[in-house]
Amino acid sequence: MRFPLLALLATGAAALAAPRSECLTPKVFIVSMFSPEDVWTAPLKLTHNVSLPGLSPLFPHVKCDKARDVCHVITGEGEINAAATISAVVLSDKFDLRKTYFLFAGIAGVNPHVATTGSVGLARYAVQVALAYELDARQMPSNWMTGYWIQGTKAPGTLDGANIYGTEVFELNTNLRDRVRALIPADIKLNDTAAAAAYRASYSYAPANAPPAVFYGDVATADVYFAGSLLAEAFGNITSLWTNNTGTYALSAQEDNASFEAMVRAHQAKRVDFSRVVLLRTASDFDRAPEGKNTYDEFTADQGGFDPAVQNIFVAGNYIVQGILGEWGAFKGGVKPQEGWLHDADVFHTLATKRAGLQRRGVERRRVGRGVPLVE
Template sequence: MIVSMFGPESIWSEPLQLDQNVTVTGLSPLYPEVHCDSNGTICQFVTGEAEINAACSMTALLLSHKFDFRKTYFMIAGIAGINPFEGTLGSVGLAQFAVQVALAYELDARQIPSNWTTGYWLQGTNQPGDPPNPDDIYGTEVFELNTNLRQKAFEFTKGVELNDTASAAAYRARFNYAPANQPPSVFFGDVATSDVYFAGSDLAEAFGNITLQWTNNTGHYALTAQEDNASFEAMVRADRAGLMDFSRVILMRTASDFDRAPPNLTELYAFEYNQGGFPPSIANILIAGQPIVEGIIANWDSEFEQGIAPQANWSYNADDLHTLAQKKMAATRRRMTTVPLY
């Protein structure tokens, strides 16, 4: 099941012959159908943009009785912003973590204390840099994917020739460091989820630090998108209900724009200027994604039907103590035992 987020990412029907349309109640009114090939081996649908649409559409799909997802591999395949210290326009990132960076406290940057570097800090804490507070965990802040499956996906992309354009190359040349000024490639990088379409090195640095906090200093903020944590929460709930296997999920994002301006330019420039990364980012969804889809199918009987075992100590929600839900329940029990009874 290939998951797209908006219309321009839905480029799979002709190459993969997805000519069978299945209407599913509860999908986005703009994208009410799942598109499948003739024998139901490959399907694709569009969630709609941002967290609310993604959560609603993914839930509707997973609860539909028209499909059996118990052995299905899901690949989220869409465009994203890119951290120039991790990748460049057109690059393809395969993620281990998705972090809901904007689920936080915020104080306008013009009014923060003089010794603070950002107006974002974790809920239930006192200042930027404080570790997560178990009492204020929502359970959607971070999701960890199966890195052994990610490695398999990466192997399928070896040798692909990614799309690039003269305009994207000209824009990336404005950066005086790598990998920003290098040609696109397939790499490992984590995704920050935020409904706010942000730009600027200060915000990017703040969200990079939040990514480190939620991943015990193992995640690297490389890409930014709107939907992934919302889709993953629906998937985790479906996994726990026996409807799907969350260890069979791949997150692939392609870079359409830098999350900050080139050196010596105002950060507003990142919004105002056409960076040229949109066309290659769309093209590279298919260029990198199709070999992954075909590789899983070609090796189904020998390897993928039984599933790819995840890494040691893997959990759906991964922070420094691994399972957010368990931490929240423990904190709730502590509060309940200390509340006076009258």
């Protein structure tokens, strides 16, 4: 009985030692957050299922095309689901993702001062705006404009003394963002509906009342589905704080910072390249009511933007997917990030190559003081 046992052990060891070249090596990996955003499976013929431990029980498979060039996963909604699913994907030995481009593509709320419903936004920053202290607005100091303020600080509007978790803001590769934007035709025809156009007309200013378009704008991440001009302005201010006034709050979503933290940790483990991440969000509803309208009534109203927003994920996003595939010779080696990549991905400068990150110079939860610049 010894020989068969030794043979079995040898076979198992050989399987464990199998080179990563035998793994799937997709060129593009698309990430959706919930089932309506899966506009990819049918048109791209994603018929090859890959089961992974750690995926959402609602979405237990990664789906790939016949050539295994394009794969797709649905994380499940919210930050916890996103972090768990993306961790499962990037740590799986069924994939070699070191040269894979990731397209995170979903719907979002929209700031009417930046864009309108049906529009397609490409982001530089994702900011975790609700990582803060909160007082019920009915009990906040009378001279405050919001009950949200950064943890470790004394009042809204400052980072002085802020506690750093490391997930507050992620910066993506803007050279890649510009490169994929060029893959989308300037005269692209985005889906729209009469209902969405009629609702947009209730705003007296552009771009809220204009037709949908492709634009650059940043994403505010929060599991709280917030609405109203006061909250939106407060989170817009927090976006500006964490990006040293270089970011513009345009879109609101739940999952992006959680997904990106998993990606950055996988980058450190040399399993992915975080400079190959694209964040695309389409606008499904406004984050504040038109002038003179009741916030709650407008928040619960059918604004007509959901369907075109879902459809436009594919309308714009497929140009990116097909462009990367069609120009793989140019994309294979990567797209060099912008000079002085502001955060080296995050506020810990985790991906810095020439200097130690904040987390390597001190404690994990570090306070930002006047003499400690958050960005360089």
